[in-house]
Structure formats: C-alpha cells, structure tokens
Amino acid sequence: MFRVNRQLFRHFFTTGLKGISHDDVMSEICKLIDIHDVLSIQITGKDCIVTLKNPETKDRLATQGTPLRDRSIKLYEVESSITHVTIKDMPYEKTIATFALRCLGHARSDCEQYKQETEKKELGSYGPEIFKGRQDSTNNIYTDEGDEEYISSDNANCEKETMCVLLGASNLFFKEMELFSGFIAKAILIFIVTYVFWRLWKFANKYKEWRKVTSQTSVIGPLHPLWGSLHKFKDLxxxxxxxxxxxxxxxxxxxxxxxxxxxxxxxxxxxxxxxxxxxxxxxxxxxxxxxxxxxxxxxxxxxxxxxxxxxxxxxxxxxxxxxxxxxxxxxxxxxxxxxxxxxxxxxxxxxxxxxxxxxxxxxxxxxxxxxxxxxxxxxxxxxxxxxxxxxxxxxxxxxxxxxxxxxxxxxxxxxxxxxxxxxxxxxxxxxxxxxxxxxxxxxxxxxxxxxxxxxxxxxxxxxxxxxxxxxxxxxxxxxxxxxxxxxxxxxxxxxxxxxxxxxxxxxxxxxxxxxxxxxxxxxxxxxxxxxxxxxxxxxxxxxxxxxxxxxxxxxxxxxxxxxxxxxxxxxxxxxxxxxxxxxxxxxxxxxxxxxxxxxxxxxxxxxxxxxxxxxxxxxxxxxxxxxxxxxxxxxxxxxxxxxxxxxxxxxxxxxxxxxxxxxxxxxxxxxxxxxxxxx
Ligand code: HEM
Incomplete structure (x- = not known):
C-alpha cells in the first residue's frame, strides 16, 4: 500500500513538474553558475539535471557543498521553487498536484535545514551554507534508478516527514477516487441496464413485425413457442x-x-x-x-x-x-x-x-x-x-x-x-x-x-x-x-x-x-x-x-x-x-x-x-x-x-x-x- 501511494504521489509530482519551463530553471541556475558553463538542462520526474561543459565548475561547486552526480549537479532550489508552480488546463490533476506540492512546502518549513535554506534565500544569499547537511551526500535524495527511492541518511528525517504529509495527500486522493469510482460504477450499471432494455424493446418490436409477416405467408407450422418450425424436420x-x-x-x-x-x-x-x-x-x-x-x-x-x-x-x-x-x-x-x-x-x-x-x-x-x-x-x-x-x-x-x-x-x-x-x-x-x-x-x-x-x-x-x-x-x-x-x-x-x-x-x-x-x-x-x-x-x-x-x-x-x-x-x-x-x-x-x-x-x-x-x-x-x-x-x-x-x-x-x-x-x-x- 505504501509503495502504491508513493508511486501515485510520484506520478502527480511528475505531472506538476511539467509546469516548469527551462526558463524558470535557467533563472535559478544563473544564480549559481555562469550560464556559459551549462551544456544542457534536463527536467525528469523530480530531478533537474544540469550537465556542465567544464569539469572545473563541477569541482568548484563540489567544494561549495553541492551534491554531485558525476558531471551533473542537482539543484534543490529548483525543487523548492515548485511550490510556486501552478498547472493550467488540467483541472482535476491540478488540485491533487498543487495540494501535494503545498504539502511539500509545509514539510520543508518544519524541517530545520529547509528553514535555513529559506532564510538565506529570503536574504538573497546563496553561499555554501545553503547546502550544509547535504554536502556529504553522494547519493541524490531522489534517484530514478529502478522504482526505488533512496533517502540519504543526512536528510532522512526531513524527507520522512515530507513523505508522511505526502502520504496523507495521496490517501485523500484515494478517497476521492473511491467516490469517483462509485459514481462510475453506478453510471456503467445504469448504461448496461438501459442498453439491455433497449435491445429487448427493439427485439419485441421486431418479433411482432416478423410474426405479422409470417402470418401472411405459408409457414412450416404449427409453430412451437420455443423451437419455432424446427420440431417439424430433423435435416435439410x-x-x-x-x-x-x-x-x-x-x-x-x-x-x-x-x-x-x-x-x-x-x-x-x-x-x-x-x-x-x-x-x-x-x-x-x-x-x-x-x-x-x-x-x-x-x-x-x-x-x-x-x-x-x-x-x-x-x-x-x-x-x-x-x-x-x-x-x-x-x-x-x-x-x-x-x-x-x-x-x-x-x-x-x-x-x-x-x-x-x-x-x-x-x-x-x-x-x-x-x-x-x-x-x-x-x-x-x-x-x-x-x-x-x-x-x-x-x-x-x-x-x-x-x-x-x-x-x-x-x-x-x-x-x-x-x-x-x-x-x-x-x-x-x-x-x-x-x-x-x-x-x-x-x-x-x-x-x-x-x-x-x-x-x-x-x-x-x-x-x-x-x-x-x-x-x-x-x-x-x-x-x-x-x-x-x-x-x-x-x-x-x-x-x-x-x-x-x-x-x-x-x-x-x-x-x-x-x-x-x-x-x-x-x-x-x-x-x-x-x-x-x-x-x-x-x-x-x-x-x-x-x-x-x-x-x-x-x-x-x-x-x-x-x-x-x-x-x-x-x-x-x-x-x-x-x-x-x-x-x-x-x-x-x-x-x-x-x-x-x-x-x-x-x-x-x-x-x-x-x-x-x-x-x-x-x-x-x-x-x-x-x-x-x-x-x-x-x-x-x-x-x-x-x-x-x-x-x-x-x-x-x-x-x-x-x-x-x-x-x-x-x-x-x-x-x-x-x-x-x-x-
Ligand atoms: C455445376 C456447377 C456449378 C453450379 C451449379 C454453380 C452454382 C452457383 C450458384 C447458384 C452461385 C450463386 C451463389 C449465391 O448467389 O450465393 C454460384 C456462384 C459462384 N460460382 Fe458457381 N456453380 C458451379 C460451378 C462453378 C465453377 C466451376 C466455378 C469456378 C471455376 C464457380 C465459381 C463461382 C463463384 C466464384 C461464385 C460467386 C460469384 C459472385 O458472387 O460473384 N462455380 N455458383
């Protein structure tokens, strides 16, 4: 159940991320790195992977405490900025996704590390301390390898809290789904019953018409109520x-x-x-x-x-x-x-x-x-x-x-x-x-x-x-x-x-x-x-x-x-x-x-x-x-x-x-x- 909830949450989270454009991400990245150093930006489920042209920049960021994955960096700032994203043209998904994202923001605000980050951010400073507590992490907090999520030990508590709130969100989602599926089941049932009655009614009308016609022609009879004429002959x-x-x-x-x-x-x-x-x-x-x-x-x-x-x-x-x-x-x-x-x-x-x-x-x-x-x-x-x-x-x-x-x-x-x-x-x-x-x-x-x-x-x-x-x-x-x-x-x-x-x-x-x-x-x-x-x-x-x-x-x-x-x-x-x-x-x-x-x-x-x-x-x-x-x-x-x-x-x-x-x-x-x- 936990796993299913988690996957569901991931789905909506992913849907939410679709609302971020490369420009949004670029503006965040520019605050960290010289834009000329960026080779490509790729937004997947919940990662924003920036690939750098120059390995030296990577080393510089590493010393600043940014978690690294080979030649790429992971930007938590971008992730937190998701809380401001609104999704258009998807009314149903929007409610769920926005809710989940807000919860994410809420969990982060309870988390010491998040508070620090937010304070610094509000002050407009992006010093190496921002990433304190994450700098030892060689694993990313979220990776998409297989279906598993690995939570780094340093961030485990904070992320667990986040996950709990998220689970609450997905449970609520399930309730909504139950209500919704109940409605669908009723609608399908009504449709089937109506269809069957409609077919019977059509058959009854046709039957009357057929009977009328056979009463006007010569017929192999007398007709049996079940077998029709079949009881009168056994082969062609x-x-x-x-x-x-x-x-x-x-x-x-x-x-x-x-x-x-x-x-x-x-x-x-x-x-x-x-x-x-x-x-x-x-x-x-x-x-x-x-x-x-x-x-x-x-x-x-x-x-x-x-x-x-x-x-x-x-x-x-x-x-x-x-x-x-x-x-x-x-x-x-x-x-x-x-x-x-x-x-x-x-x-x-x-x-x-x-x-x-x-x-x-x-x-x-x-x-x-x-x-x-x-x-x-x-x-x-x-x-x-x-x-x-x-x-x-x-x-x-x-x-x-x-x-x-x-x-x-x-x-x-x-x-x-x-x-x-x-x-x-x-x-x-x-x-x-x-x-x-x-x-x-x-x-x-x-x-x-x-x-x-x-x-x-x-x-x-x-x-x-x-x-x-x-x-x-x-x-x-x-x-x-x-x-x-x-x-x-x-x-x-x-x-x-x-x-x-x-x-x-x-x-x-x-x-x-x-x-x-x-x-x-x-x-x-x-x-x-x-x-x-x-x-x-x-x-x-x-x-x-x-x-x-x-x-x-x-x-x-x-x-x-x-x-x-x-x-x-x-x-x-x-x-x-x-x-x-x-x-x-x-x-x-x-x-x-x-x-x-x-x-x-x-x-x-x-x-x-x-x-x-x-x-x-x-x-x-x-x-x-x-x-x-x-x-x-x-x-x-x-x-x-x-x-x-x-x-x-x-x-x-x-x-x-x-x-x-x-x-x-x-x-x-x-x-x-x-x-x-x-x-
Ligand atoms: C004494 C010999 C044959 C008799 C009594 C016979 C009789 C018939 C009859 C009654 C039909 C109409 C079927 C229908 O309306 O459903 C028919 C159609 C047909 N027959 Fe023959 N047939 C004979 C030989 C052949 C031979 C030798 C061929 C081919 C070499 C042939 C090819 C066809 C084909 C292809 C049709 C369908 C035609 C169409 O619907 O355009 N029949 N045949």
Whole structure:
C-alpha cells in the first residue's frame, strides 16, 4: 500500500513538474553558475539535471557543498521553487498536484535545514551554507534508478516527514477516487441496464413485425413457442420435402419458417418472387444466422461471400479469367482428366462391382480445377479413391449443414467451444494450408522464371498480377480467399452435377441410348471431345439441364435484406434472411407440370421460349450469378460424353438413392452404379 501511494504521489509530482519551463530553471541556475558553463538542462520526474561543459565548475561547486552526480549537479532550489508552480488546463490533476506540492512546502518549513535554506534565500544569499547537511551526500535524495527511492541518511528525517504529509495527500486522493469510482460504477450499471432494455424493446418490436409477416405467408407450422418450425424436420432433406408439400398444397410463392423463436427466415420458390430477390442486388447473408457468415472462416472474403466495393473490384479483376479465349484451351485438360477418370472405372467394369461414383467424380473435378485454374499437376486421381482435400471439403460442408439447423450455435464463440467447432477449425486450417501451398509454389515460379510465356494465363496468374485502376493488387489474404472459393466452388458443385447426371443416366436407360446415338454421330470414333463439338450436343445438353432441374447441384442460396422488400403482397422487413430455394423452384408445380418426371425435352428450344426466365436457375441470376457456369457446363459435357461413349451405366437394384442437401446436393447413401464397357 505504501509503495502504491508513493508511486501515485510520484506520478502527480511528475505531472506538476511539467509546469516548469527551462526558463524558470535557467533563472535559478544563473544564480549559481555562469550560464556559459551549462551544456544542457534536463527536467525528469523530480530531478533537474544540469550537465556542465567544464569539469572545473563541477569541482568548484563540489567544494561549495553541492551534491554531485558525476558531471551533473542537482539543484534543490529548483525543487523548492515548485511550490510556486501552478498547472493550467488540467483541472482535476491540478488540485491533487498543487495540494501535494503545498504539502511539500509545509514539510520543508518544519524541517530545520529547509528553514535555513529559506532564510538565506529570503536574504538573497546563496553561499555554501545553503547546502550544509547535504554536502556529504553522494547519493541524490531522489534517484530514478529502478522504482526505488533512496533517502540519504543526512536528510532522512526531513524527507520522512515530507513523505508522511505526502502520504496523507495521496490517501485523500484515494478517497476521492473511491467516490469517483462509485459514481462510475453506478453510471456503467445504469448504461448496461438501459442498453439491455433497449435491445429487448427493439427485439419485441421486431418479433411482432416478423410474426405479422409470417402470418401472411405459408409457414412450416404449427409453430412451437420455443423451437419455432424446427420440431417439424430433423435435416435439410426433410425440410425441403416439407416445403415442397406446402407449395403443392398452397401454391405458395414464399414460404416462411422459424429457427427457434428468434430467427425467422423466408424462402422464395416461384419465378415471380425469385425475380424480385435476384434483381434486388441484396448482399449475401453474413449477419447472425446467415449461412455465408458460417462459411467465412473457411472461404474468407472471396467472391462468393464478399459484397460492396470489394466484391465489385474483385469480380471485375477475375472476370477475364472466364473469357472464352481462356476457356477454349481448357477442353484439352477436361479430356485428359476424363481419361484418368475413365481408367479408374476400368476395374469396376471388369468385375461388375458397384462403385459410389461421387468420390471418383470429385477427384476428377478437383484435378480439373487445379490444372485449369492453378496449372497445378498433383496427380490427384492416381493417389487413391479419396483425396484428403476432397474429404475435408465434404466434412466442412457437412458441419455447416448441421450447424444451420442449430441456432444456438450461430455464434462463433459458442460454436468453436464445441468438439465439432474445434474440428471445423482444424479442417479449415488444413484446407488453407493446401491452398497456400498452391499459391506459394506459383509465387516461387514467378520469382525464378517470371510470368508464364509458354502457356495460357490461368486464374492464379490473373490473381497474382491483377491490378485495379489505382494500380493496387490483391493482398495475400485476398488471393487465398479467392483460391479457397474457386477450389470449393470449382470442384464440389460440378462433382454434384456430374454425379447426379450419371445417376439419371443409370435410371433412364432409354435417354442414355438416345445420347449415345447423338454422340456416335457427332464424334464417330474420335475419342476426344473438341471445343466445336461442345456447341452441338443438344440432346446431351438438354439431359444435363433436366438433371440439374431434378437435383439442383446448389440447392439453396441466401440474401440478407438491407431494406424491406415486397414479395407476393407481403412486405418482408430489412435484416431478415431470405433464401432462394433453387431445388424447390425447379419443382414448383405451377411452372413444371409433372415436376417429378424426368423429361429432357423440356429443355429443347420450343419449350424454353415459353417458360418464365426465372424458372430454371441452377447458376442463380442477376449480378451475383455463377462466374464459372460456362467452365462448368463444358466440363460436365466432356465428362458425360466420354463416359457414355465408353461405358454403359446402370443403377444398383435395391440400393437407396436419396438426396442429402448441403452446400451442394450430395447423396445420403452414395450414388452406387455399375458400368459395362461398350463394344
Ligand atoms: C455445376 C456447377 C456449378 C453450379 C451449379 C454453380 C452454382 C452457383 C450458384 C447458384 C452461385 C450463386 C451463389 C449465391 O448467389 O450465393 C454460384 C456462384 C459462384 N460460382 Fe458457381 N456453380 C458451379 C460451378 C462453378 C465453377 C466451376 C466455378 C469456378 C471455376 C464457380 C465459381 C463461382 C463463384 C466464384 C461464385 C460467386 C460469384 C459472385 O458472387 O460473384 N462455380 N455458383
């Protein structure tokens, strides 16, 4: 306590000293020494150190009795003159400091030595006696070495008295502080209580508004007072089935649901309502509960998630990477990746053993995106049926889907405390390490060989060299976010589309043969599919589209309203999350008669013209549509054409084929098929 008081006093004493100028000190010094002998003056906490030019002056002062410290002198006169200093512009500190200083003066006046000094001073004499009693002191009365104060034995009594009075001063200061802190504590408490009430009041108002809106739309109910709609479904597949049931019963354009009692959400499921949302350019849902917010620790602020100026700038920078001149040479890569994929199926064809096609296709799409976008030759497909990156992305998507249905885990801090949250972070780390490895390898090549001259500029080249109008390029973090986004978007979505198309090939043997004839005519015995071939495969293209209608590779996208939006005569307030249920849209009975029937003819020219432009949106629409849609369509066509050309595909009897909606549409029990080599 004593030590703290002492330090506090020292603080205020120091503050007080700030009021003395060098001129004040100079006038005092001039009384002692010839001003030309002074090299410098330094005022620290409570010392005034005068450094002399001439050592002889120091010796002269020493004989006069001035305490010395090597080449410097200490002037007690200056210290005592502090009692006259007033401090301006610091009202609170001033009171304390002035008080302390006055006490110092008072203590000194009780002290014999001080009395002598004052008397002499009043008489205007500054003889050697002034410093009598201090002349033996080789230590300064106050030194700032460490935090300690040393009091010379000669002056101990006088200084102790001084210190006692000073302690009184600092105790008084503590009392004032107690009063003051009591006041602060009360003020903080009042602020917190007011804030909590204000938040509750705001929530109550919002809640009323949300309830009103959900009463005007179709809703997954009846609503449970705590769980909202959550008690009606246990996973996203059941959720989608429920929404589809409501749509077919009520012909709804918007369906509402509550994740517990505090999180309402709406799903636009009809082209009319979808058009309003997609045209609105509302940002991705990154507020509390928004799906994209949960993805942020994985995909960063990449193109998929970012919004505003950052998104605009990056989209502009990246768009050239999808120019058809860049995409054209990729067809060779699609072909060579497909070669490996088909070779991997050879063993299964020979044994007629069933194979879950999803992981094999995922390897093919990962291989393709790594080679096209990153010129990365990792022999991905030859390293086994499951690559750790594919498995990691699978797991992350799985965790996200689970978390979405547990609103109490929406807060990152809470989620990361759970075992799954911790595992999620670990996997994210692995995924980031993987993408950083890809980037660093390329940076190294850039350093040694410069930008590529012999091959096309790929996506990563563009990221590393892109500059905006202000000649500013992307930061490493930005590049990594884009690489993570493209690695995920570029392989998982396409894998889902191809895998479900293969499922439909197996299910609809007649369609398979129709496409086989189209390809036989087009390709003859040619094994490779060319860029030109891709433009003239109407039956295969219609088949792929119908497959994406039946099972949308990306089943759902989300936006968060920044201003109220009126959809189907209902005004949804700002702040609310609104989904575009692509899977539900593709099955809306008012748009798609016999929506559960697989009929590729729907996508032949004459049908398309009559349909609502917002009725088929596997790649979304508006400014945030899929940047990689042409890339994806070309790759899907090459893989399927080559597969059909070489193998016949069959489903496995008695195997259960069920959708498992996550970020992309997966399969609950795997897409098991058998293949037979065509003669
Ligand atoms: C069949 C394959 C694909 C499907 C079904 C698909 C679907 C989609 C959808 C629905 C969106 C909109 C997401 C939203 O609004 O939140 C989207 C955005 C995006 N996709 Fe794709 N995609 C596919 C393939 C690809 C590929 C191959 C790439 C990259 C090479 C890619 C890159 C992106 C990016 C970067 C975005 C964000 C665009 C932006 O917001 O500016 N996608 N995709």
């Amino acid at each position: 597949a059941e959720f989608m089935t429920l929404v589809r049931e409501i749509i077919s019963k009520e012909r709804s354009k918007v369906v509402g649901y509550w994740f517990m009692f505090f999180f309402p959400e709406f799903n636009v499921v009809h082209p009319d309502s979808v058009r309003i949302l997609m045209k609105s350019s509302e940002p991705k849902a990154i507020g509390c509960g928004g799906f994209y917010r949960m993805m942020k620790s994985w995909l960063g602020d990449g193109l998929l998630i970012s919004s505003g100026k950052k998104w605009e700038r990056n989209r502009r920078l990246i768009t050239p990477a999808f120019h058809f001149g860049i995409l054209k040479p990729y067809v060779d890569i699609y072909n060579s990746s497909t070669d490996k994929f088909l070779d991997n199926l050879k063993g299964f064809a020979q044994t007629s053993k069933p194979v879950d096609i999803f992981p094999l296709v995922s390897l093919e799409t990962l291989d393709t995106i790594l080679r096209c976008a990153f010129s990365y030759e990792g022999n991905i497909q030859t390293k086994g049926i499951k690559h750790p990156y594919v498995a990691a992305v699978n797991r992350l998507a799985n965790f996200l889907a689970e978390r979405w249905l547990k609103p109490w885990l929406y807060w990152d801090t809470i989620y990361y405390m759970t075992p799954k949250g911790r595992e999620y972070r670990k996997i994210c780390q692995y995924v980031h390490d993987f993408s950083e490895g890809v980037i660093r390898e390329r940076q190294q090549t850039f350093l040694t060989d410069g930008p590529p001259t012999s091959r096309h500029l790929d996506f990563l080249d563009i990221l590393l060299t892109a500059k905006d109008d202000n000649e500013i390029g992307l930061s490493f973090e930005d590049i990594r976010a884009e690489v993570d986004t493209f690695l995920f978007e570029g392989h998982d979505t396409t894998a889902s589309a191809i895998s479900w198309a293969i499922y439909h090939l197996g299910k609809h043997q007649k369609e398979q043969e129709i496409i086989y004839s189209e390809l036989s005519e087009l390709l003859n015995d040619k094994k490779q599919v060319s860029w030109e071939n891709l433009q003239i495969m109407p039956k295969l293209t219609a088949f792929i589209k119908e497959s994406m209608r039946m099972v949308a590779p990306v089943p759902n996208v989300q936006r968060q309203l920044t201003s109220p939006i009126t959809i189907d005569n209902v005004t949804i307030p700002a702040g609310v999350v609104v989904d575009m249920g692509i899977y539900m849209l593709h099955h809306h009975p008012d748009v798609w008669p016999d929506n559960d029937v697989f009929r590729p003819e729907r996508f032949l020219q004459e049908d398309i013209a009559e349909r609502h432009p917002y009725s088929f949106l596997p790649f979304a629409a508006g400014s945030r549509n899929c940047i990689g849609q042409n890339f994806a369509m070309d790759e899907i066509k090459v893989v399927l054409a080559r597969l059909i050309q070489r193998y016949k595909v069959f489903l496995v009897p008695d195997h259960k084929y069920e959708i498992k909606p996550e970020l992309v549409m997966r399969s609950k029990y795997g897409i098991n098929i058998t293949v037979e080599e065509r003669k």
